[in-house]
Amino acid sequence: MTTTCREDKGPRGRMRPFRFNPFELAFTGAPPRELSGLMTGLLRRDWGGRRIAVACNAGAESGGQGLDGAAARCVDRGGLRSVSYPAEHDAYLHSQPMVDADWVFHALPEPPVDAIPVTGPGAIPERAAAPEGGTAVCAAPPSPGPDASEGLARQIETYFEARARAVPLLGLVLAGGKSLRMGEDKARIHYHGAPQAEHAAALLGEWCGQVYVSVRPGQSPDGLAGSRDVDCIEDTFLGLGPMGGVLSALKARPDAAWLTLACDLPFMDRETLGALVAQRDPFRAATAYESPREGFPEPLCAIYEPKSVFRLLQFMALGYHCPRKVLINSPIKRLTPERPEALVNANSPDERDAVLARLGGAAR
Numbered sequence: 001m002t003t004t005c006r007e008d009k010g011p012r013g014r015m016r017p018f019r020f021n022p023f024e025l026a027f028t029g030a031p032p033r034e035l036s037g038l039m040t041g042l043l044r045r046d047w048g049g050r051r052i053a054v055a056c057n058a059g060a061e062s063g064g065q066g067l068d069g070a071a072a073r074c075v076d077r078g079g080l081r082s083v084s085y086p087a088e089h090d091a092y093l094h095s096q097p098m099v100d101a102d103w104v105f106h107a108l109p110e111p112p113v114d115a116i117p118v119t120g121p122g123a124i125p126e127r128a129a130a131p132e133g134g135t136a137v138c139a140a141p142p143s144p145g146p147d148a149s150e151g152l153a154r155q156i157e158t159y160f161e162a163r164a165r166a167v168p169l170l171g172l173v174l175a176g177g178k179s180l181r182m183g184e185d186k187a188r189i190h191y192h193g194a195p196q197a198e199h200a201a202a203l204l205g206e207w208c209g210q211v212y213v214s215v216r217p218g219q220s221p222d223g224l225a226g227s228r229d230v231d232c233i234e235d236t237f238l239g240l241g242p243m244g245g246v247l248s249a250l251k252a253r254p255d256a257a258w259l260t261l262a263c264d265l266p267f268m269d270r271e272t273l274g275a276l277v278a279q280r281d282p283f284r285a286a287t288a289y290e291s292p293r294e295g296f297p298e299p300l301c302a303i304y305e306p307k308s309v310f311r312l313l314q315f316m317a318l319g320y321h322c323p324r325k326v327l328i329n330s331p332i333k334r335l336t337p338e339r340p341e342a343l344v345n346a347n348s349p350d351e352r353d354a355v356l357a358r359l360g361g362a363a364r
Helices: 032-044 093-100 146-165 196-205 242-252 270-278 308-317 323-328 349-359
Strands: 024-028 052-055 075-077 080-082 103-107 136-139 169-174 211-215 231-234 257-262 286-290 297-304 333-335
Touching: 024 032, 024 146, 032 052, 032 103, 052 093, 093 308, 169 196, 169 242, 196 211, 196 257, 196 270, 211 242, 231 242, 242 257, 242 297, 242 308, 242 323, 257 270, 270 286, 270 297, 297 323, 308 323
Parallel strands: 024 103, 024 136, 052 080, 052 103, 169 211, 169 257, 211 231, 286 333
Antiparallel strands: 075 080, 257 297, 286 297
């Protein structure tokens, strides 16, 4: 039995359930100069190649609350990219670097009532569930020395790792295409003794708590998933091909990451998907394999993180509907497949027949 996944209207159903980034941490409860020093120290630290952004007033006009000149400049060193955010300007148009960063730190002039005190190792992770708005707030430690800074850094890393583990991984079978080149519905071809959509759902089910089938409006889901208990997400972004299916899923569950698999990858196997999940980087926009043909990211077998929705929407607004272009031009983690054949597409009758001949199956 299949049902349609409807957009959650609660707090988790908002397209942007955070201020700057899903992985952000605010510091407060200290004079502006101390907060500025703390932000500068966080920027200068080697975070193992993480892309770090700091959101606070920059420049002399900020009344002494800005970062020092050396740290406020954009730095690109060993994969570390830091950006200061001009908070006094347009908070919408100027926040893109914050989304692209892996982690965001920012300062609040006044401590909220639910500030998290930093009192020792593990203090931040005790409140891994951030307040509504997506930002956990902790009290800034007073001028931490080297030892205290190391302890704070470990707390920060542990906190973000806990936040990443809390992001649910859902599966999405892309089955809403019209299969014009194939001449028949690719989702219903029997490569492995069952409709390909059902086979793909079974593969995703090994790694995902829930699997959904992406369908276009008016498309009958009957038989797509066989006897499997999966829900359907009907496209709400129309005329965009696979990108519309991914965006519709991100809209339905903006709190989740989506392991996406198209129905035109008949050689996909559990080992290839398992390696993708094992090497996932939840702090990047997506994790994807490089196509064995062009060397570009393969968008039809990829993990789209919650923050990827902003890149997809940005490209859609510019008139680009190709998810591969989005991945090429976004901060993602690229992987080389151990078995390149798993990413071979079948989009035409000749390609379908060649696959069936190799697998020893028969289309139905």
